[in-house]
Amino acid sequence: MSKDALATRVVISLMALGAATTAACAADFDWKKFQGKTVTFLANNNPVSQALLIHKGDFEKLTGISLKVDGYQEQQMRQRLVTVMNARSDEVDVFMSLPSREGEQFAAAGWYGDLSTVSKNEASKDYDLAGLSQALLKAATFGGKLTSVPLNIEGPILYYRTDIFKKCGVEKLATIKDVEVAAQKIKACDSAITPFVSRGLKPAVAYTFSNMLHNIGGSYMANGKSNLCSAKGKETLDTYSRLLRDYGPPGVVNYSFQQISALYRTGRAAMSFESSNELRTVMEGGERLKDTALAPFPAGDAGQVPTAIGWGLAVSAFSKKPDAAWYFVQWATSPEIQKRMAVQGIAPPRPAVANDPEYRKWIDEEPVRKQWQAALDVLATKGSSEVGYPIVANPESREFIGQAVQDLILKQKTVDQACADADRGLDALIAQK
Amino acid sequence: MTPAAQAVRPDRQRAELAALSAPAVLFTLGMIAFPVAYTVWLGFHAFSSTGRQSFVGLGNYSKLIADSEFWHGLWVTLALYILSLVLQLVLGVWLALLLFHAKRLPGFVRSLFISPFMMPPVVAGLMWLVILDPSIGAANYVLQAVGLPPSEWLASPIWVIPTLALIDTWQWAPYVALIVLGGLQSLPPSVYEAAQIDGASAYTTFRRITLPLLLPTIVTATILRSVDLLRFFDIIYITTQGGPGNASNTLNIYGFRVGFEFFNIGYASALMLTLTAVVFGAVLALNRLRGAVAW
Incomplete structure (x- = not known):
């Protein structure tokens, strides 16, 4: 033998x-x-x-x-x-x-x-x-x-109104670019509706932002340093903040899951990028039960890498x-x-x-429950659990991501300034033992 | 009883009183002294995110001097303090005068006027969060109904401090009014009778008599509100968590987040002790002022 x-x-x-x-x-x-x-x-x-x-x-x-x-x-x-x-x-x-x-x-x-x-x-x-x-x-x-x-x-998924999509001639959303095109069409078609809503509150941003970053193909760190100023990082910062600034509700910088679900449930938003856990809240009262569809967030250059x-x-x-x-x-x-x-x-x-x-x-x-389960299946198979930086000081790292996004929503900085300021703070955080 | 025995008796009584009250005094001192001493001790240590601690002496305090977020937090704290205090004193005195002169005002209306400060701050914060929501709140609905443009209220870096000051004023101006009302009711009527005989107008009476006589009461209200306002926390935490950006990040909010969200208890302790020093400084200065305006 x-x-x-x-x-x-x-x-x-x-x-x-x-x-x-x-x-x-x-x-x-x-x-x-x-x-x-x-x-x-x-x-x-x-x-x-x-x-x-x-x-x-x-x-x-x-x-x-x-x-x-x-x-x-x-x-x-x-x-x-x-x-x-x-x-x-x-x-x-x-x-x-x-x-x-x-x-x-x-x-x-x-x-x-x-x-x-x-x-x-x-x-x-x-x-x-x-x-x-x-x-x-x-x-x-x-x-x-x-x-x-x-x-x-759980993870963030896209809740969207099929009736508004139909009224405004919006096709199925396959990519992140389609989300922006849809938001543009809805804004032009019905000014009373908020086209897109997601998290803008500083400590809450990382949850949804991470999904978009990973879909676009970005990463939080490269060679032991913060990577927000990479091309993909800047693209994500720009896209995420632009969607909220140009198509989000006024005051979105204070929005977390409570405000987002309330806005969507009351029929004032066409797309809501929020946690799968919010299904019950969103469907409360039954108003959204028949006019809502659910899906994982559309693909970017790296496909779909949902947060799970x-x-x-x-x-x-x-x-x-x-x-x-x-x-x-x-x-x-x-x-x-x-x-x-x-x-x-x-x-x-x-x-x-x-x-x-x-x-x-x-x-x-x-x-809608079938779609919810289908979205969860994608989360379970393709999901990434990276929300914010994979470091010991993860909660603090989320502050810098949120700050950069808020600076852009409020037009207080350019993308280059916002990412450079965030990277500086994050590098110091990464260096901490 | 001999004079000598009489002299001994008060001494013995004093000793007995001291012995009997000693446990309560020691307990109270301990309850105050221990947390303060522990916070001072924590302020001399650095804590890593994983809870490891090391002695850094005054390191946390030198870090604080170089920390732009600390100076920003101090500025926000003082701006919010001054704006809220001025609003609350002006409205509080006005409300007190209204309640004082409107003798026939029904009891429930008086209660309604002073009810906001009985509401828990968390409830008040949540209520205002809904009212001021730029999309679904009633505040913008009212503004637009009267032809004014909508505001972003708590979501605007420019308007967040005035909005927070307004919320706090809504809640605490009635409390100032209640204190001032007590002062008004204790003013000697003879002074007003003399002013009336001399033909003083209502405005002159208020400016030359009421206001000077009320000053000690107003300063007392100022001290009480100063202590609260410099430590302003709950409504900010409920409504903005220090945002948008860091526009409402007061020292108290900053210290809380450093300590309980980022787990740097040592630096948070240094921040909180500095804030305590600011509060003490303000109270001492106002106490001196109270002495100067006493009559």
Whole structure:
């Protein structure tokens, strides 16, 4: 037997042994193992956690674990988390985290517990870790450690009014240039309608801007330096800000998802480039149910590279009950719970849920839901989780992107000045260790 | 009781009082002193984005002097402070005079006048955010209805400070009015009777009698509003988060973002201590003024 063949046999044997061990663990799995314990969950009070926590009672009944929920709005949740983690306190066992935003930072600070081992060895037989979006699991893995498990998948998509498109003679949107042409036609055809709306609020811009940058073929960094002044970077800054300045609503520099969805839902905007999570809000009241179509943002020179991110559940590195905490994470990200959340409009990070009969029935009820699912499929397969700079100081990097875009919307700088100022600040940020 | 025993008794009473109140005094001092001391300590340290800390002495303060965003934040803070204060004092005094002289005003109308400051700032901020929205807000609808051009309000780098000052004035001018109304009600009627006998006009009476006598009350209101205005945060955070660009980025907003969004707690502490020094400076100066105008 050759050395290679021997090595192959050894690896196969070890894999079989590993699989057998995992299967044995799964068979022995006892949901009541931590009965009587209390797990504290620091939650962002958003639609994702709301959809999850409706089933809180089921978790407590299944495991006998008491779930104490500490819920705040996103920014306040982070403030609390920073305070607790800096104090190395065990007050929080599980917390919600956006790996695309704070993953590098929290991982470098050592705030995440390592879920790599427990997710394989301490899982019930129907958990199916491999069934979760591999792209999102990869985005939550830092230094070889799995730091959180995805709860949902989301990204910016284009909501557009089919009736206005028809009235104004707008064809199907295939490219970013088509979006601008459509906006021009709508502006000329119906002055009462805002042709295009997306994020203009400084800290919020990076979410939608990143999608356009990647579609155009740009990148945030090249050779360890900020790359906004590259040809593609400048093209994106120019296009994004021009769309908002010339075709967006007045005051767009203060627009984030709340204002965008409100404007679109009330029938005052023809195109809205906003999060897939906003489907429920946009369709509230049913006015937009029959005249709206959805699609991933049209292609640029690099095709379609949508932004795809997801909230994850992480176990605190300072938790004194990490095993019980993992039980909650496991339950919340299990196929059954993700299916239940999906029919409440929370896009599942498990592709298999899309084939579930109950979910399919919900999807088939409205054409717009089918388009939503189709757009999410594109996000799941082609998506990039890079929102802002892939550095530890990612949240701060988003400020510079937002500032450059606002400077252009408000005509306070030229594209060259705006990108040069942003690159200068970003290079300093990148250089920070 | 001998005179000697009488002398000893107050001393003993004082000692007993001191011993009994010591725990409460120490607790209160601790509650004030510890956070301040901790913030001072934090201000001498640099924190990386990952939470690592290192002693930098006065490094954060020298960084602050070279930080253009700090100076911009200071300028925005002072501009907003002066504009809001002037508006609130003028409107507050006017409203107080109105309430003082309109004796027959029904109670609920009086309550309505002074109700805005009872509203939580977050609610007030959200309410004004909707009213001032350039696309769907009522403010532009009203402007256009009377033939005026629409404004971008909070979305305009030029108008954002005056707009924020107006929102704060809407909320807090009634509070100034309430303080001034108390001052008006305590003025001696004999002075007004003498002025009436001398044939002084309403304007002269206001300028020569009411205003000078009210000055200590107005300065008290100024001190109270100064402390709040220099730390102005909630409505700005709700409505603009310091934008557009950095047009409404006050020191307080800047410090908050540095500390809680970028996790540089050391530099944020230095910023906040500097802001505290500005507030203290203003209060001390106004206290001196209060002493000078007392009657």
